[in-house]
Amino acid sequence: MINFNSIAELIALAEEKNLPVHAFVIAREMHTSQRSREALVEEMQRNWQVMKESIQRGIQNEEHSISGLTGGDARRIYAQRNTSYAGSAAMEAAAYAVGISEVNAVMGKIVACPTAGSCGIVPAVLFAAASQKKAAEEQIVEALFTAAGIGMVIEQNASIAGAAGGCQAECGSAAGMAAGALVELAGGTPEMVGQGVALAIKNLLGLACDPVAGLVEVPCVKRNGFAAVHAMVAADMALAGVKSVIPVDEVIEAMNRIGRALPRSLRETSEGGLAVTATAKRIEERLYGKKS
Numbered sequence: 001m002i003n004f005n006s007i008a009e010l011i012a013l014a015e016e017k018n019l020p021v022h023a024f025v026i027a028r029e030m031h032t033s034q035r036s037r038e039a040l041v042e043e044m045q046r047n048w049q050v051m052k053e054s055i056q057r058g059i060q061n062e063e064h065s066i067s068g069l070t071g072g073d074a075r076r077i078y079a080q081r082n083t084s085y086a087g088s089a090a091m092e093a094a095a096y097a098v099g100i101s102e103v104n105a106v107m108g109k110i111v112a113c114p115t116a117g118s119c120g121i122v123p124a125v126l127f128a129a130a131s132q133k134k135a136a137e138e139q140i141v142e143a144l145f146t147a148a149g150i151g152m153v154i155e156q157n158a159s160i161a162g163a164a165g166g167c168q169a170e171c172g173s174a175a176g177m178a179a180g181a182l183v184e185l186a187g188g189t190p191e192m193v194g195q196g197v198a199l200a201i202k203n204l205l206g207l208a209c210d211p212v213a214g215l216v217e218v219p220c221v222k223r224n225g226f227a228a229v230h231a232m233v234a235a236d237m238a239l240a241g242v243k244s245v246i247p248v249d250e251v252i253e254a255m256n257r258i259g260r261a262l263p264r265s266l267r268e269t270s271e272g273g274l275a276v277t278a279t280a281k282r283i284e285e286r287l288y289g290k291k292s
């Protein structure tokens with residue numbers, strides 16, 4: 001039976017058999033779910049289809065959420081991508097990620113990966129990479145399994161929930177998943193995959209979860225855009241041979257420790273950070289008619 005409880009174990013399996021990371025993620029899932037490879041791949045293809053549809057809806061979206069806090073920004077970012085400082089690939093990814101999150105904010109269909117709050121990051125970078133690198137759909141689906149395997153390890157050893165570990169656990173985990181998937185998609189070694197994950201997560205450690213008015217909109221929607229670009233930079237660094245001084249599983253351990261140390265007010269309670277600013281309080285009053 002194939003099993004792994006850390007990224008190091010996953011990398012060791014891949015290196016030993018000279019196979020990509022996704023092969024072991026699929027093998028483990030086949031064992032635990034007792035489903036065939038074909039069935040798992042088909043399900044992931046359906047997920048990818050939903051992801052692509054949410055991207056298309058997102059970048060055309062002019063609809064605002066019921067709160068009025070979000071909507072239309074993905075379209076703006078996408079329109080400006082070719083004259084940007086960051087470059088068109090980064091801004092396309094940012095637009096896709098913001099767009100998917102805007103779709104989530106209007107109750108549209110998205111794939112939680114790993115959560116609804118961080119749903120834009122993984123699909124955005126893969127969609128941008130697919131057109132940039134001319135990757136086949138099969139490769140993208142395989143990269144999604146790589147992302148899923150990374151997410152599983154994080155969930156086992158830390159958390160993927162903002163209520164438990166702050167936004168580092170949601171957008172930080174998604175950025176790690178996205179970076180690892182991008183590294184594999186570009187032909188990086190399993191060890192480089194691990195470096196990409198470490199680099200991406202390390203630089204989002206400590207991120208607070210402080211949603212305004214308790215809605216997964218501010219800062220969540222735009223944060224997905226930033227985290228997508230962050231993941232691309234981490235992947236590029238790993239592919240260039242940059243190594244994290246702190247090994248990836250120790251970074252995940254640190255994420256777990258930091259999450260536990262975060263005060264309750266910064267773990268999705270909307271009792272701290274941005275959620276208690278004067279503007280956030282005015283928004284709350286407008287939406288709920290209360291003063292606190």
Ligand code: SF4
Pocket residue numbers: 117118161162163166167168170171208209210211215216217218219220268
């Ligand atoms: S700020 Fe909180 S609710 Fe928003 S994406 Fe991050 S973890 Fe999720």
